[in-house]
Amino acid sequence: MRLLLVEDDPAQLDPLHLVLSEVGHVVDAVTDAETAQWLIEQKDYDLLILDWMLPKISGVSLCHQYRSAGKTAPVLMLTAKDTTIDKVTALDAGADDYLVKPVDVVELLARVRALGRRSPQWIGDTLSIADLHLHLTTLKVERQQTQVQLSGRESQLLEYFLRRPYQVLTREQIELALWEWGTEPESNAVASQVRRLRQRLQAVEASDWIETIYGVGYRLSPPPQSA
Incomplete structure (x- = not known):
């Protein structure tokens, strides 16, 4: 699948980029929402993985903008926020799934596989x-x-x-x-x-x-x- 991975911390971005690439995905990995906004306009993605706490524009805001533009690819939100209210906020913004940091790589890959199953093929x-x-x-x-x-x-x-x-x-x-x-x-x-x-x-x-x-x-x- 073609994935957009947005995480402002390179220490977390680089390992996630590597493991997602190793299992066969094409991954555009960026550290800010502004670059992500531009990429979303240029490319069609099969899945977005967004960090909630991005500088300037949050991952939740980016997700909401994405849905408002009529985009339907699944969105997986990554965040340290783990209350019920936080989860509801992310889901109401259009996220399909929610993963609490620190990210377990095995669980991340399982969530990505699950979200990718939406293809009719x-x-x-x-x-x-x-x-x-x-x-x-x-x-x-x-x-x-x-x-x-x-x-x-x-x-x-x-x-x-x-x-x-x-x-x-x-x-x-x-x-x-x-x-x-x-x-x-x-x-x-x-x-x-x-x-x-x-x-x-x-x-x-x-x-x-x-x-x-x-x-x-x-x-x-x-x-x-x-x-």
Whole structure:
């Protein structure tokens, strides 16, 4: 998933960024709400993780702004505040879940997995379309009892397609989804990643499920007999 992580303390931000990245997420990690506001306008996120006590603009205010803009991705609030009133405040602002600091990494990852299950393509710890399955914990793709191991980037690309089946996705959208904020992909990076993913999918006879829409981008669309 594409995550936005906002935490003003680098000593807490960096370890969380690392562990979320290690399990396969693409994470934009920032220390202030102003940068987060700009990123939210530029990118579509699958999940937001917001620290409550941010300078200038609180995480609760940022969450409220996000919901007021019509954004619907799940929001997980991190805070040392743990009273019932605090929890109600966060939930009323639009947060979907609430985790009290100090953050337990195992619990954080479980909460992130739980919030990610809202995709209609989700089955267990798997994203599926027709008879093609991506196992998110092992980064393996499976079809007709054949499994293939994907790289982290290949898994991220297939996950992005699976969460948006049948949609035409531009190269710009894919770049924004797969590369973290502050990194600059090469001009042919998207085409190269799509080519590698298709090569992997050949082993499960699904390489042609990713269509090239010339001049626009790509679309994941299983053939009618599979769908």
